Amino acid sequence: xxxxxxxxxxxxxxxxxxxxxxxxxxxxxxxxxxxxxxxxxxxxxxxxxxxxxxxxxxxxxxxxxxxxxxxxxxxxxxxxxxxxxxxxxxxxxxxxxxxxxxxxxxxxxxxxxxxxxxxxxxxxxxxxxxxxxxxxxxxxxxxxxxxxxxxxxxxxxxxxxxxxxxxxxxxxxxxxxxxxxxxxxxxxxxxxxxxxxxxxxxxxxxxxxxxxxxxxxxxxxxx
Amino acid sequence: xxxxxxxxxxxxxxxxxxxxxxxxxxxxxxxxxxxxxxxxxxxxxxxxxxxxxxxxxxxxxxxxxxxxxxxxxxxxxxxxxxxxxxxxxxxxxxxxxxxxxxxxxxxxxxxxxxxxxxxxxxxxxxxxxxxxxxxxxxxxxxxxxxxxxxxxxxxxxxxxxxxxxxxxxxxxxxxxxxxxxxxxxxxxxxxxxxxxxxxxxxxxxxxxxxxxxxxxxxxxxxxxxxxxxxxxxxxxxxxxxxxxxxxxxxxxxxxxxxxxxxxxxxxxxxxxxxxxxxxxxxxxxxxxxxxxxxxxxxxxxxxxxxxxxxxx
Numbered sequence: 001x002x003x004x005x006x007x008x009x010x011x012x013x014x015x016x017x018x019x020x021x022x023x024x025x026x027x028x029x030x031x032x033x034x035x036x037x038x039x040x041x042x043x044x045x046x047x048x049x050x051x052x053x054x055x056x057x058x059x060x061x062x063x064x065x066x067x068x069x070x071x072x073x074x075x076x077x078x079x080x081x082x083x084x085x086x087x088x089x090x091x092x093x094x095x096x097x098x099x100x101x102x103x104x105x106x107x108x109x110x111x112x113x114x115x116x117x118x119x120x121x122x123x124x125x126x127x128x129x130x131x132x133x134x135x136x137x138x139x140x141x142x143x144x145x146x147x148x149x150x151x152x153x154x155x156x157x158x159x160x161x162x163x164x165x166x167x168x169x170x171x172x173x174x175x176x177x178x179x180x181x182x183x184x185x186x187x188x189x190x191x192x193x194x195x196x197x198x199x200x201x202x203x204x205x206x207x208x209x210x211x212x213x214x215x216x217x218x219x220x221x222x223x
Numbered sequence: 224x225x226x227x228x229x230x231x232x233x234x235x236x237x238x239x240x241x242x243x244x245x246x247x248x249x250x251x252x253x254x255x256x257x258x259x260x261x262x263x264x265x266x267x268x269x270x271x272x273x274x275x276x277x278x279x280x281x282x283x284x285x286x287x288x289x290x291x292x293x294x295x296x297x298x299x300x301x302x303x304x305x306x307x308x309x310x311x312x313x314x315x316x317x318x319x320x321x322x323x324x325x326x327x328x329x330x331x332x333x334x335x336x337x338x339x340x341x342x343x344x345x346x347x348x349x350x351x352x353x354x355x356x357x358x359x360x361x362x363x364x365x366x367x368x369x370x371x372x373x374x375x376x377x378x379x380x381x382x383x384x385x386x387x388x389x390x391x392x393x394x395x396x397x398x399x400x401x402x403x404x405x406x407x408x409x410x411x412x413x414x415x416x417x418x419x420x421x422x423x424x425x426x427x428x429x430x431x432x433x434x435x436x437x438x439x440x441x442x443x444x445x446x447x448x449x450x451x452x453x454x455x456x457x458x459x460x461x462x463x464x465x466x467x468x469x470x471x472x473x474x475x476x477x478x479x480x481x482x483x484x485x486x487x488x489x490x491x492x493x494x495x496x497x498x499x500x501x502x503x504x505x506x507x508x509x510x511x512x513x514x515x516x517x518x519x520x521x522x523x524x525x526x527x528x529x530x531x532x533x534x535x
Binding site for chain 1: 332335350356373376378478480487488490491492496498505506
């Protein structure tokens with residue numbers, strides 16, 4: 001407020017009373033304004049909340065897709081059908097008529113089929129995991145049949161710590177989103193990386209040998 | 224010597240006074256020194272456009288100015304590399320603090336993470352640069368300086384373990400403290416970033432980082448246009464100019480959109496765990512609460528946001 005704009009002719013008291021009037025007036029105006037603002041915000045409360053809800057729906061979580069084996073495995077017979085396609089049969093095609101050998105622990109002991117199977121998985125026998133009642137399924141430790149697609153449940157019986165870490169996202173490769181409100185995630189299953197008959201992760205040659213920022217000598221000539 | 228007001232000398236000197244002569248010499252020397260000091264500008268000017276020279280610090284750019292900068296950078300990439308790229312400026316999300324954990328019992332040392340980083344972040348192809356260095360470590364030792372990054376044999380070796388090291392996104396980053404021009408700073412989602420257009424390339428930060436996590440662009444990066452990752456961000460994987468520092472940004476152009484970093488997606492064993500520290504249900508929180516995690520060079524007080532752990 002510019003008091004200096006008052007005329008010099010005005011008495012001090014007049015100036016002061018004017019000043020007080022203006023001050024009171026502006027204080028009143030401020031109070032009314034604030035009150036109106038509060039009323040407006042109260043009145044607009046539910047509406048604005050509704051608007052926010054409409055604009056921003058509660059986050060829906062995307063799914064974590066765990067890859068599954070497509071089906072029970074098929075075995076190539078070596079023959080071809082009339083169209084020239086190789087013929088693959090279910091396990092039960094042969095195993096329905098053979099007697100299960102519950103002591104068998106390696107393909108090397110066999111005289112027909114599966115001899116080449118490299119096996120290195122503890123001291124398990126074939127029928128520890130394969131269901132001798134129906135070879136198109138697997139067998140849990142309690143004897144329950146289990147579809148091949150659910151193989152992770154079978155592995156998890158013995159490999160508890162790994163199964164626990166897997167469930168908590170700390171084991172096994174994945175792609176996609178860390179934030180499941182913004183996109184899905186895709187995860188491998190046990191047998192994507194571990195051969196069930198020889199599960200130790202295989203040795204690999206490392207890729208991408210570092211050059212410490214130096215250019216490739218084969219493409220760059222040093223003076 | 225004294226001169227009177229008309230400029231005539233009392234002591235019979237020549238037409239030019241000594242004072243004037245000294246002044247002339249001083250002016251000449253000053254002008255020469257100024258010209259010499261400015262000489263680099265004349266050589267340097269053609270490589271840097273006026274817009275780039277006058278560009279403000281990242282934090283001072285208005286949204287419109289940022290748009291203009293991005294358009295200029297996209298045009299430069301098209302002109303210099305022949306590639307159509309889109310450069311974004313993804314901001315930090317509220318309520319997110321990124322952290323990374325790495326299971327040293329699972330890592331086999333295949334270096335696929337380093338390769339994925341190289342491709343994702345548009346690194347120079349000739350020097351095969353990457354933000355990740357995988358160290359082959361002797362079992363029983365944790366001495367980083369004894370790790371070998373140049374192993375070239377089938378992995379994992381029986382008596383070794385493998386430790387990928389990248390930017391630890393420290394809570395107290397020494398690299399940020401030493402930057403003389405504030406070209407690098409910690410964002411509110413815990414990622415330490417560099418404004419490549421503000422960096423003067425003094426490499427103090429490279430020297431200050433105890434994890435050897437920062438890299439210098441000695442040359443202008445060479446990448447064929449087919450190999451350029453066109454999804455880019457101003458603070459992360461856009462192609463860097465020559466003479467500036469660069470570093471891992473936890474792939475902020477991906478992770479700030481909710482995606483996993485490229486090194487994690489490339490990991491075949493699942494040794495890497497990434498997520499939001501503030502989300503109690505996140506995988507990273509589960510690891511911190513259930514595994515015996517440690518950080519590298521804890522005694523330095525850098526408080527890394529990158530945790531390591533062993534399973535057995």
